[in-house]
Amino acid sequence: DGGITQSPKYLFRKEGQNVTLSCEQNLNHDAMYWYRQDPGQGLRLIYYSQIVNDFQKGDIAEGYSVSREKKESFPLTVTSAQKNPTAFYLCASSSRDSYGYTFGSGTRLTIV
Amino acid sequence: AQSVTQLGSHVSVSEGALVLLRCNYSSSVPPYLFWYVQYPNQGLQLLLKYTSAATLVKGINGFEAEFKKSETSFHLTKPSAHMSDAAEYFCAVNPYNNNDMRFGAGTRLTVKP
Numbered sequence: 764d765g766g767i768t769q770s771p772k773y774l775f776r777k778e779g780q781n782v783t784l785s786c787e788q789n790l791n792h793d794a795m796y797w798y799r800q801d802p803g804q805g806l807r808l809i810y811y812s813q814i815v816n817d818f819q820k821g822d823i824a825e826g827y828s829v830s831r832e833k834k835e836s837f838p839l840t841v842t843s844a845q846k847n848p849t850a851f852y853l854c855a856s857s858s859r860d861s862y863g864y865t866f867g868s869g870t871r872l873t874i875v
Numbered sequence: 876a877q878s879v880t881q882l883g884s885h886v887s888v889s890e891g892a893l894v895l896l897r898c899n900y901s902s903s904v905p906p907y908l909f910w911y912v913q914y915p916n917q918g919l920q921l922l923l924k925y926t927s928a929a930t931l932v933k934g935i936n937g938f939e940a941e942f943k944k945s946e947t948s949f950h951l952t953k954p955s956a957h958m959s960d961a962a963e964y965f966c967a968v969n970p971y972n973n974n975d976m977r978f979g980a981g982t983r984l985t986v987k988p
Binding site: 767769772794796803804805806811813819851853855857859862863864865866867868869871 | 884907909911916917918919920921924926965967969972974976978979980981
């Protein structure tokens with residue numbers, strides 16, 4: 764079945780370390796997105812990519828970086844510059860032929 | 876710019892009672908509207924979507940929503956709540972079906988036995 768796979772489900776890192784969250788899709792979608800979710804704040808867009816080798820900053824890109832070397836993959840790196848990285852991270856994808864986004868199951872990142 | 880407002884961050888109903896989750900949108904063009912459901916520690920799952928066809932949209936798990944242009948609303952309803960409906964629900968708007976999906980803040984639904 765087609766879908767989006769995010770890994771790992773839970774991630775613990777020490778403060779000051781960079782960490783990379785994985786997102787892979789086999790839906791043949793062109794666009795991919797990263798959202799951050801904090802309690803009571805809904806979803807906030809970090810980065811998005813509409814085609815391979817191109818990506819755009821969202822509303823809260825500071826302290827994050829991404830790459831899009833393959834259509835299927837859109838990894839997110841949380842750098843040490845991100846002041847408060849503990850959150851739930853969601854990856855999504857979409858295409859012009861389908862309305863709405865398809866989401867992965869999320870990665871919960873905890874900085875200890 | 877488009878946006879959505881969900882009225883009520885928490886809604887509590889008894890099992891078997893009507894579920895009504897409110898969503899109002901703002902859009903400069905005819906919108907595409909969506910409702911998503913999120914269970915704890917999971918991603919968002921599409922419940923239903925309005926894409927300018929029928930104004931009454933039926934979704935999964937017995938949910939439906941009605942697009943009312945005059946009221947700029949897209950409220951989500953279910954005639955009879957089930958314990959498994961307890962989750963967080965997000966309304967979203969994306970007028971151009973592009974990368975600019977805007978989500979509401981979410982409504983947490985609690986179902987009491």
